[in-house]
Amino acid sequence: MTMKHTLNFLMIIVIIASLSSCKKGSKGERSLLPNVTGSAGELVLILPKQLWTDSIGIKYKEILSQDFPYLPQPEPYFDLITLPPDAFTNIFKSHRNIIFNETSSEVKEPKFILKRDVWASPQTVLYVIGPNYSSIATFITKEKDKLIAIFEQAERDRIIQNAITYEERDITPVLNEKFNINLKIPKGYTIKKQSENFVWISHETPKISQGLIIYTFPYTEKNTFSSEYLLSKRNEFVNQIPGPTDGTYMITSTFYPPHFSAMMYRDRYFGILRGFWDVYKHPMGGPFISFSTLDEKRQTIINIEAYVYAPSGKKRNYLRQVEALVYSLELN
DSSP: OOHHHHHGGGGOOOOOOOOOTTOOSTTSSOOOSOBOBSOTTEEEEEOOGGGTTSHHHHHHHHHHTSBOSSOSSOOBSSEEEEEOGGGOOHHHHTBSEEEEEEEOTTOSSOEEEEEEOSSSBTOEEEEEEESSHHHHHHHHHHTHHHHHHHHHHHHHHHHHHHHHHTBOTTTHHHHHHHHSEEOOOBTTOEEEEEETTEEEEEEEOSSOEEEEEEEEEEOOOTTOSSHHHHHHHHHHHHTTSBOSSTTOBEEEOSSSOOEEEEEEETTEEEEEEEEEEEETTEEEEEEEEEEEEEETTTTEEEEEEEEEEOTTSOOHHHHHHHHHHHTTOEEO
């Protein structure tokens, strides 16, 4: 599968309400259900055992376990747990992400039926229904981007819910004043550096660093939403982020060129760059994803970048966490 196909899911909008601080339900309502179980990024697939190595089982694995884009070491989109229907006992009913496969002669065409908070909250349960398993295999191949996007959005919304619940409210007025935007930033993040049109926010632990870089510039170029232009602007701003020693600073890695894509989200166009960052004259780096959009009223480009530094471990969940915060963006 090409990188283009891997990133196509970004073009699909899955509309799910963001969650308020006292409401844990997937649609923002109060819920008395138990909290979901399972680790971030896990997905339980219910499928008869004899089909695990058949076309449908192979297709599910190809789609859901394909490499997450732009990580230095291979990691899958989802950690897949495959169970036969008779093994789906109460211990799995509270899992965060579940896919059921059902066949019925009364169903003419395969389809997705999405349900929330069936046994736990905030839970996403997807029923894939078709006349037979062969038709389901063909269907999920055709709708692979939507399949990924459904559970990407589910993971993202849980992160945003947590950010709302534990919001770092000292950061909000700074972003309002400088950029006329709102972002849900959880506790643990602090502003490390700021100037007139630039803010660097990060969450630091002894083992990892997760950060957001926010900057704006006037919308004057017709080719603004291109890889070349956005990269040139990125390098103008991120060199303000110092490295660990004198004379070192953040740059964009040229070893593996960033990938540009575009998406519509909440009726707003975003240009997206995925790539790797390095530190000039220092062996340090990691993945980043950058979102750029136009503030039509002020005729400025707002850029919000999420990055991760986790040299000793896996990075998918860390990047997914900080990337989700970008999706909480609201322009005032």
